[in-house]
Amino acid sequence: MTDSLESTICLFDVDGTLTPSRNPATQEMLQYLNELKGKVALAWVSGSDLVKISDQLDGRENTISLFKYCFAENGLVAFKEGNLISKQDIVKHMGDKNVKEFVNFCLKYIADIDIPKKRGTFIELRTGLINLCPVGRNCSQEEREEFSDFDMEHKVREKFVEVLKKEFAHMKLRFVIGGQISIDVFPEGWDKTFCLNILEKEGVKTIHFFGDRAYPGGNDYEAYMDDRTIGHKVKNPDETIQLLKQLFP
Numbered sequence: 299m300t301d302s303l304e305s306t307i308c309l310f311d312v313d314g315t316l317t318p319s320r321n322p323a324t325q326e327m328l329q330y331l332n333e334l335k336g337k338v339a340l341a342w343v344s345g346s347d348l349v350k351i352s353d354q355l356d357g358r359e360n361t362i363s364l365f366k367y368c369f370a371e372n373g374l375v376a377f378k379e380g381n382l383i384s385k386q387d388i389v390k391h392m393g394d395k396n397v398k399e400f401v402n403f404c405l406k407y408i409a410d411i412d413i414p415k416k417r418g419t420f421i422e423l424r425t426g427l428i429n430l431c432p433v434g435r436n437c438s439q440e441e442r443e444e445f446s447d448f449d450m451e452h453k454v455r456e457k458f459v460e461v462l463k464k465e466f467a468h469m470k471l472r473f474v475i476g477g478q479i480s481i482d483v484f485p486e487g488w489d490k491t492f493c494l495n496i497l498e499k500e501g502v503k504t505i506h507f508f509g510d511r512a513y514p515g516g517n518d519y520e521a522y523m524d525d526r527t528i529g530h531k532v533k534n535p536d537e538t539i540q541l542l543k544q545l546f547p
């Protein structure tokens with residue numbers, strides 16, 4: 299590795315950037331990354347967990363040997379050379395008092411929403427987010443679609459988010475209406491830029507970031523636009539390889 303590349307890293311989104319969406323990486327990609335890691339350090343960042351991503355990148359051992367850093371769940375769970383170096387979750391971050399206040403409010407609000415059907419699991423606490431679901435996550439596929447149509451007409455989730463934004467402005471949360479039935483709630487900055495804080499602390503000076511959803515609203519947009527990265531927008535894994543060959547001949 300030359301001096302100038304010593305503190306440089308290539309940071310990749312996985313789905314659509316290194317692999318076809320939700321599919322394994324091609325042999326060509328794996329071979330190329332293996333060559334590239336001799337020139338520059340590699341890292342990936344994904345909303346998924348290490349197990350899922352390792353499956354896509356030819357197993358855990360291979361993932362660890364190819365990538366110096368693995369940032370699962372956007373970096374809330376961070377690995378360096380295969381070792382866990384930091385772990386953060388939303389309860390730790392918000393504190394139990396705030397979580398309780400927020401959950402209590404949402405339970406009352408959901409109880410009062412007038413929608414045709416309600417099932418079970420209206421609130422789900424995950425590592426990095428709180429998932430709110432007015433119809434309940436236990437709904438059937440048919441009920442899911444029914445809610446989705448109802449929501450398009452009556453803006454149930456949009457109205458819910460407006461209320462939450464006002465009520466919890468002081469907690470600095472972000473609300474994303476995702477998929478057909480739910481709202482994801484997470485602290486500001488808990489997108490893919492979360493892992494940039496870790497790389498900064500690690501003394502990495504130059505970060506090339508590659509993502510396929512680097513447009514407003516896409517989950518690579520924040521990291522792509524961040525001042526700490528050199529952002530690269532790609533359409534698919536083939537384009538990622540082409541671009542890398544130009545950058546690191």
Ligand SMILES: [Mg+2]
Pocket residue numbers: 311312313314315509510511
């Ligand atoms: Mg992607």
